Amino acid sequence: MNKLLLALTFLLPFSTIAQNATSGNPPTIAAYTAGMEKQPGFLTFYWDAKKGKIWLEIDKFDTELLYYPTLASGIGSNDIGLDRGRLGQEHIVKFQRTGPKVLMVEPNYQYRAISSDPLERRAVEESFAQSVHWGFDVVAEEGNRVLVDLTPFLMLDAVGAVPAISQTRQGTFRLDPSRCALYLPHSKSFPQNTEFEVTITLTGDSPGAYLRSVVPTPTALTMRQHHSFVQLPEPGYKAREFDPRIGYGGIEYFDYATPVSQPIIKRYISRHRLEKKDPKAAVSEAVKPIVYYLDPGTPEPIRSALMEGTAWWNQAFEAAGYKNAFQVKLLPADADPMDVRYNLVQWVHRSTRGWSYGASIIDPRTGEIIKGKVTLGSLRVRQDYLIAQGLVGNFDTDTSHVAEMMQMSLDRLRQLAAHEVGHTLGLPHNYIASTQGGPTFGRASVMDYPTMVAKVKGAGIDLSDAYTKSIGDYDKWSIIWGYQDFPSGTNEKQELNKIVQQMHAKGLSFLTDQDARPESSAHPATHLWDNGNNAVEELKRTMIVRRIALDHFTEKKIPAGTPLATLEEVFVPMYLFHRYQVEAVSKVLGGQTYTNALRGDGQAVLAVVPADEQRRALDALLATLNPQALTVPSFLLKSIPPRPFRYSPNAREVFKRRTGMTFDPLGPPEAAVGMTLRLMLNPERCARLVHQKLFDPAQPGLDDVLDQLIKTVYKKPLDKTYAGEISRMTELKVAEQLITLALNKDADGTTRDLAHRSLLRIKTLVEPGGLSSLASYGLITHLIRQYEQNPTQVPAASVLPAPDGAPIDPGQEWLEALGGEPACEWVR
Template structure:
């Protein structure tokens, strides 16, 4: 040690010119050396910095928040002020395999939910938020509502860097889109079962793109499943989808919700409000609608037409055929007139989608854009869904879907339903102008859905049936009071009627409904502020059939039926049947094409059978039917009124005369022998079964018994009379010794089977329905046992008698 000290001193003197270390104020070098030797070397920190993660190689996209791509990893940098904010998450299919589902396509929405980001310890959680149950935060019950509506956690992320280390919480998001998270999947449990999906293959699942826009984040990712029975390319045992996930910041400035009045049809959102002063929770229903506010409120209140601050804009899919684009735009902007009734001009606008050169960021999947999508699909339909803020009902965007083959449906029905009175429809080569007009009206219908309007099947019964044979009436008023009914074509007009409008159009109910939903009122901060104004507006119109609403879902109101037109269903179906007989006679000539087979004839003949069945159903609904008129307590009159006895009796007699008979006009050998070598009897039998189910409907029969009970002093149409009338028609060859043919005998077998089904129904066992049907069977079997005829007829009668005996014994046992 001493030698080391001497050596250090010499070196210091010779090299550094140091003073004597003993006299120096500095610490001895030996002590510094000793100290250094005794200290452990400082470890390098394991904590990563921002630049360690988001390296110079990162591709960063700015928008709602920053998203980063570092090679094959994706990061979200979520600002602290977005934690706890409401974001709408919309899941759509971007690309789809063939034949997955008739009503799923590129652009289909499969889920929407509100989400929030929440920090929990060292995790960032993505939670799904429900607004179904609510309460004011200031009341004690609010705490209980929160505790009993605990939000599910969709995914948890490790926080790479906290908010103090960067501009936001930094997380790696790859697993969210590369794992099988049900809430983000395009495959529901039924599809997984159908295609025998066993798992998601992570090695073939990946993120395609992540883009950040000012109010939304858009992610495209590919999901590949192992599937034993995929819908296409079955040998691959693989099902691959490309999904689009939109995360949209919901507005801080919430739209004031508008309370729903059931007298006007509307798509709605519901909340159970525990803040109610009533002695129970209060279910409140609000309209789903776009937020329209006038640019100039003062001018608006003076009654001037004013543009909205933010109009509704629809872009046409670039895939839309050029020859149809003008009709699509017309269908969208037809609603401008309706919005004028609500005080707005240019409230809804149609535009072509920008080209990549005009806007490289435009993407139909981007939730900022509403698009009318044209889909290459064999599905014959169109749909008009929308995405809304569940907090208020504000519609954020919507995508209308037009399936390519829907054109064929309209061509066929145009020929079948209007061909008798409309010479231009008597061809398979429908003119582009006529097809365009039909498409325009379909787009208007779907836009109506996207504006908030559901189907109004009652609208088609507002106009007198014979008015639809008037050219002046139909050209002015159309064939129904709304485009939202399934009143597609005027099948009432007869040959010789002049200047008839055959295709539907918008009507007065559309303008009324839009005014109810979209008129702007000043000084409204809560839904209750405008409740009385709206109630008065609806009450002023709701007793007029032109403005009445019926969803058509009840099944008991003959005024509210799908595909019907005219106030009198019996008269309408009579006219429709006359026209179908004319079309059937000319079907070969009107569908003939040189050098082609009879595929079109077969298709249209099959659709004609379906339309005949539909006309029958319109009449059958009158039997045991009930008219519904929606009213509030301040309006006089009943809501439910049985169909008058004379109408029910006429409907039953019509069914016996036109529906439950052998339709010889449909059995033309010239048609049948060109399209099929068998099965015609079965097809007619199937339609007869449907007709019988419409007449012998246990619910309708029970309503007839109710009517007898509630109106004993009135002349009501009884169930006994209805059963007797139908039975006499079907069994006329037995009861009155008439003729019989294979169709009639098949109908009789169907009758016995239908009655047997009803008698086995436990709901009818303790009612007069059972007793009356069994009494009728006893009458029939007594006649069958003594009836005579050719060998095949006699064999049929004996078989029916034995079946009826077996049914009766089974019931009595």
């Protein structure tokens, strides 16, 4: 009898729950969650171990909070981009209840009415769509609190792994719910944020090469994705309007309450909240300093280098009048890196070298940065060491020159850490900085992409000044402008304008990604991986450094006991040491200098590069086609055998070849020639050359460039040597490139016409009886005749591409944020 009574007593609560549910009265939260593990915090939740579910308690209705997903554990492929710590897009969301249902709604902050009139605000809200991320059924409630099943929402592919795999052509994958589960060690609640993590598995057929190289069973790809719900910042942050003359990322939105006489699009910068304890003081401590934490999984001596480089930013905040306002610490052992309270510098491993990123989680309403997140790829330091190895390596013993090479690599890591942290402070790239801030080598900003400054010292190369050792002058001015805390009553707009004018007076300015691409952009001083105040002079100097490196290239570039075939990996960045400076000089042709000038600010607006400088650039570019400069040293031709067993090369890190397994002596020259010709004969550059001569006959036009190109390439006497074969290859590639240009329907009409006329001229040179000694090279004649008779049937030009460049001499960013091509390291 006692046992029966005990059983009835035990079953009574569950019977009551069932009756309440049947009658339409949901049970209490306490009754429903009896026996579950409770996690109180910003959003309280319960872990139901029997069902493997997360039950979320909601007591904040119509209260906005921040939601964003993260990739907690990645797949290790730079090409796919699904890296550990990758941040997803942030969303402002709120829970809204309708009867037995709760919707998670995202308001549309792209379109607003900043007005005190509720009807004006409502008109805008109802004109544009919102987004409902999920709908939850209420299973229990108590007072103004309800309980919902959060599990199905958490099991989504929140970071977009499936489309990322598809876009990189790695197969068609889908989420397999049977192989997904909650990951409890990283599901917890904090005072300001609540975190959930799940193990998800994607399954698919025919996985691509990138996946096959990193996943143990490529048809089953398992990773962990993270979901963060974060309390929005307290009021008090003051948004700062964007100024295009100084670089800051940020937010944009339409404000339909704006008077018609004013711009409707509002632009504000992204920055951390930073306030002086005493805004009137020239130097003051911060109310709350900005603290960055380094991943303790980073090994020494890399750890110390990253902490030092990150700490450089305190120099900039000191210049802005703050004392110890920017700090760097090691992440405590008991801290969770997903906790929104920690700005994090994370060390990430991949199977191949790749990009590093500076990312931020911001408040989309105001632009305030809530959390900075840096991802540094661990293989980058090895690539920098490899470049140093090619420049100064001499393994007489296993340790000779190692300290020098390692020092350059660590110097680069310091600069890289400062660069990526700069992105998380709100700063984009400043690619004009490498021409400003110094008499010869400008180092005005760590937000530029630097290549190492290798100086000639006697008969060798000196790397002691390869990279900057501190923050740049532009970086200080940008922080002063973005983070200065003005006393009450100050006309902030006037003071900010004064800061920009003072910066300009120091010879500093800002131009970024859109101004720096080697093919389409035109500013001669704005480029990636270039050095020096004058691009042409630096190319000449770089070619000297390259020559020294090649002349001193011996088997001692690799340690004893290393397969000689691996010499090629060290050789590649030496042979192509000039590649980025060639890109920079190509922008001088048809180049235009300009600024992000505002009306009335007194800046020079736009000017064509002087004719003499353009002609110097043309001469420097044509010099890179000299066969003597392109020959591979005879030592190397005898020293790079086919790869030994189990040393298959990464095809992206060595020269492509037409000779099968053996090293192709024409592969490197063809890659270098193709690089120069592609840049010189870029259709947009050609159009600028055509147009500039129309308005100023003293300027070189495309006709002049093509004339010089043909005279340089097609004047060589018949030569059956190695250099002679490079000449013949170059002549063929010029003809093929001109055919491609003449047939490009998107190219400027005069550009196509001049390319056509140049082909007819080349035909007269190479035909039997022509002026050239290359009459025996009938392929050029055949291609031009085919172009004349049936242009649609001309085979596409085939040029061996150069091995992958960036980040061969470091770098990428803004890719996800701005939809740009790889060459950007900033995601927001």
